[in-house]
Amino acid sequence: MENPNFETIYTIPVTADSLYSFTNAIQPGIEYRYRLRIKPKGTGACYSFTLPVKTLDDQPFSIYPKPSPGKVLVSMHGYKEPLKMVVCNSLGQIILVKENYSWYLPIELDSTRLAKSAYLLQVETAKGKTARQFLLR
16 A cells, blocks of 8 residues: 555666665755665565655755856755845845745756856845855856
């Protein structure tokens, strides 16, 4: 009997080796609950215990990769509302403004046309404003 609280996100094909791995879009600060379902040929299935997976981060959002070669990803740690992002250069000049609706997927900021330098990203949500610095190399 399938559990309606879980959904299949990936099936790993059986091969000759016994080492399997899977990584999906896990973001900092969000708790995910996983379990394995092992189904042999024929009928029946065996389930693992439910395991929580959470990367720790007490910040409202994370910027990665650090430093970035161009495109910057912003994880909003599960915040699911409209938001406004403002990127400023080291002189305080506004370089980029982006309004978005955050879900669980990271938001991409295309900064490939910006000079290699330090920038400040300010994110404004219904909960307030927070700013973090990021570096382009």
